[in-house]
Amino acid sequence: MRAMVYRGPYKIRVEEKPMPTIEHPNDAILRVTTAAICGSDLHLYHGLMPDTRVGTTFGHEFIGVVEEVGSSVRNLVRGDRVMVPFNVYCGSCYFCARGLYSNCHNVNPNATAVGGIYGYSHTCGGYDGGQAEFVRVPFADVGPTIIPEWMDSEDAVLLTDALATGYFGAQLGGIVEGDTVVVFGAGPVGLYAAKSAWLMGAGRVLVIDHLEYRLEKARSFAHAETFNFAEYDDIIVEMKKTTDFLGADVVIDAVGAEADGNFLQQVTGTKLKLQGGSPIALNWAIDSVRKGGTVSVVGAYGPIFSAVKFGDALNKGLTLRMNQTPVKRQWPRLFEHIRNGYLKPNDIVTHRIPLEDIAEGYHMFSAKLDNCIKTLVIAHPS
Amino acid sequence: MPSTPYIANKPKDIPTPDELRARIPGWGVDFDPKDRPSYPKEVFDPAGTGAHWDYPEEQQNRECRERSIEHERLTPVFGTSAPLHGVSGAIRRYAYRYSEGRAAHWLILIFADRVDAWVSHGKSLASLRPDNPITETGVLSEGRRHGISSRLGKRRADVNHAWLDPIIVAGPWVAAGGVAVVAVRTLARRFRN
Structure with a gap:
């Protein structure tokens, strides 16, 4: 064959x-x-x-x-x-x-x-x-x-x-009515996660990526507000501004191991394979969710350790939920x-x-x- | 008066449910957690999976199949896509002496992956179908799928590291070629002397 x-x-x-x-x-x-x-x-x-x-x-x-x-x-x-x-x-x-x-x-x-x-x-x-x-x-x-x-x-x-994983990612967020949900990644899983967040009663859905054609799809397919992180000096500050400096209630990492946005993480994670991927999206998720909020991870990571900002996750009292679907x-x-x-x-x-x-x-x-x-x-x- | 989160109120700019229901097909249909298929996380229902065994019959040809030392036993079913072989197989077998909790396990496996690729490329040169870096990297799609216009003026964040990819792919071969040239020259010089 x-x-x-x-x-x-x-x-x-x-x-x-x-x-x-x-x-x-x-x-x-x-x-x-x-x-x-x-x-x-x-x-x-x-x-x-x-x-x-x-x-x-x-x-x-x-x-x-x-x-x-x-x-x-x-x-x-x-x-x-x-x-x-x-x-x-x-x-x-x-x-x-x-x-x-x-x-x-x-x-x-x-x-x-x-x-x-x-x-x-x-x-x-x-x-x-x-x-x-x-x-x-x-x-x-x-x-x-x-x-x-x-x-x-x-x-x-x-x-x-892809669809099952996006839907599962939204469920892991534990979304309640009116929640502000941020989705990192406008690939297939991110698009489906954004769409699914509405089914669970989200009040706002924001999708972040650096590829404009995918953000366009997020607007038309998933009715989402979109942010191109390459156009901002600091996407985390932008997330804080757009949520009245509260942070999002739920953030979904739909990117995983090959996230863009930080050269050092990319080189050590995806080029030199010294990490289980470059956890940029996960770190941004931890930074942009509100204190007491939930981070849902459905982006795939390798089994090796990654440089994750775990201290911030602790200090913010976050709930981290994840699994393969x-x-x-x-x-x-x-x-x-x-x-x-x-x-x-x-x-x-x-x-x-x-x-x-x-x-x-x-x-x-x-x-x-x-x-x-x-x-x-x-x-x-x- | 400061605003949220410096006071207790929630942000003001969230649309109402009626507005959202009118704009978003299916808005809120999974609002009740009971309608969400992964709620609760664990639901004990061994009869609902389709399995008609308590423990599956064991797949044959179990000898020599490597396993994590965190398993008490070889699992009843396993994949057989590429059994251990050659130098890379020996390295991998060594890696499986370490648990999944040890960095050595994973780093040795990644090293074995590289050895596997180098040996396979080398072997292919002596075969009827040697590796072809042009077709196998799919780089011809750069011309057929608008490689330049997909990047030019798009402010893509990946352009700051994508230039490393050709070095990662071709670098070891260029280095190996350089070493080979130096070795041949050295041998030739010694032979002349």
């Missing part, structure tokens, strides 16, 4: 790989129809995530058609069109039994601090991802869901991570919101490329060319 393959930092190609096989009785093999490139894939692409091995296939956002199932699979049959959460999880461990699907303890031998994620390094379990023609899906009775007839395929693939928990409610017209996920898709062009797709997304916000990868045209 054809698959995207990692060759080293900033280098990927499409090559022939052996077909995935049933390795466990509850496995399924999926013929991928559509995948997506996620902002967190760039952390792998840039060599930031420890134990990212040459030969690995990335891709944790994908949908497809069931090609083969293992002997113990009950809920799926060949030919089913399914969407797959980015979490690989067993459904039966201590954490899964409590709804913490992203923290499963039975799928990742390489680390205990993170569960299993498709195509996200051996630190996340060593599973190949869905930027390929076919992919192995463990625990087929637990993760995948048949795509409803009424659902757009592009909306389905966006539900496998337990995706399938979000789906029933998100399905309702899509059917009711409150959310239209694929409004943010800017590019659709064939699998063979994925190396250029990664560079375009990484370098933020061509007003790129979200790129879908077509593995098998449906």
Whole structure:
């Protein structure tokens, strides 16, 4: 089969790989129809995530058609069109039994601090991802869901991570009616988080980024007030000014490990890999939230230490909430919101490329060319 | 009279719920925390996940699979995308002697990642499909996807560090080439003498 393959930092190609096989009785093999490139894939692409091995296939956002199932699979049959959460999880461990699907303890031998994620390094379990023609899906009775007839395929693939994560990020904020919510990052997760904040009753939603075309999308898609941090001497002071010097009630970090805005953090975090990323957005979140407020973190960071302003978080009495998203928990409610017209996920898709062009797709997304916000990868045209 | 937060009142410029409901589709539909799917954080419901086992059957071929020493045992299911091999595999196996709490674990793994890439690039030169830095970096999209106009006059914050990327990608190869040239010259000089 054809698959995207990692060759080293900033280098990927499409090559022939052996077909995935049933390795466990509850496995399924999926013929991928559509995948997506996620902002967190760039952390792998840039060599930031420890134990990212040459030969690995990335891709944790994908949908497809069931090609083969293992002997113990009950809920799926060949030919089913399914969407797959980015979490690989067993459904039966201590954490899964409590709804913490992203923290499963039975799928990742390489680390205990993170569960299993498709195509996200051996630190996340060593599973190949869905930027390929076919992919192995463990625990087929637990993760995948048949795509409803009424659902757009592009909306389905966006539900496998980006939309679910943005919605989850807004929930972590514990938003109450009238709250002022600041979202750092106008990428897909930030846009969805901003949109979701309104559903939870926010009184103001402010989105911060340095890419004007993404801020324009934040205004039109998420009805947000926007701030380009590159245009201000100090974005924190600007946040204080616009909140009557109180600070925001809730701040969501939807950027993660490769935040811009501080040269030293960028060099030590993302170029020299001496931190688990450059925590600029997280530090700005701590600075711009009000005392007693909540910081929600859904931007992805690496496992190494980062230079976070923890003293300010303590002194301000903040609540810090974070996790990888337990995706399938979000789906029933998100399905309702899509059917009711409150959310239209694929409004943010800017590019659709064939699998063979994925190396250029990664560079375009990484370098933020061509007003790129979200790129879908077509593995098998449906 | 000073304003918030120097007095107890909340900021005055928050729109009313009616204004927001009229402007934002779905405003407030998840206002009740009970409508939020991740509230509360933990909900004990082992029957609701689709799992029909108490402990999953164990995947085969478990021998030699590396694991974190913070795990009591190898997990029943695991990925098999790129098993340990070669020099990088030996380095990685060494890294797994340290717990996830030790910086050594992660820094050695990152070093192994670089070794893996260098060895793979070197091996590819002797294969029918050597690595091609032009196609594999996707840099041709600079021309096809408006590389100049995407940056010029945009006041993007990333331009102050993006120039480092080509150095990170090509730097080790240029350095290795330089070392090779010096080594060949040195050997040639000794051979002549």
